[in-house]
Amino acid sequence: MNSQAAAVFAAAFVSLYVARSVGDHWVQSSRQSANKGRPGWVGRLAAAQHVATLTATKLAVLLPAVWLLDLQVSVTGLVLGLGIDAVTHWWADRRSTLAWLAKVTGKGEFYRLGAPRAGMGDNPSLGTGAYALDQSFHHLWLLVAALVIAAV
Template structure:
């Protein structure tokens, strides 16, 4: 039963993540969450709060409709670890540092606009790919916690 619950929870979280990270997140949050100091931290916290609420808003009806038996502690633990790691990565300097120390610094900078130019009008950058894959890893951990606690 854990495997079925895990699969359903992961799918719900994955879809909710995409919605929350791209549709629910405001332009202000996106533009400012990586800025230094409290201004950036607050923008990031607002993003993570709405993202987590989006995940909960998708997970609860999915669990009810699929008759999944989820423990409140598991949901809190799973969404909590997801929120903390999402906040950490979205501060931008943290994920850039991780890319650098793991030998992915060049990939992280792939597709970024050149200094003084806005010559990459799409979202397909190395930084974006590493950001999303980092979030997907923690969605997996969150789903495992939710399904097994």
């Protein structure tokens, strides 16, 4: 990998990482957050709307970095990288899919850590195993997206 590609990778990853946090926590609507894991079309549509605003946020952060740093990025690399990120983000945010992955990889108990218990009046929080695995999954795919953006 040449130094230009390495610079694109570093700038893309940092930009995508920051934008993902902003898009997930500031831009995502409460309705999208509450419904994206629901079964059927209500959940699918809420997840798609979330991913659309999230991807727009990522572009809004990434493009100025590319321009200001005078980085060579192809449209194909951007489309592929952001497309991979969008598809994997949608998949994980459907919740049952990530719960399934946690179960088959032996992380089911960790996934349920901190989750509300039936009849106990517990409140969900960001301190759950599900949230930690969700964030880790997204970080992995941000890395892949940045590599694609840099390499294509």
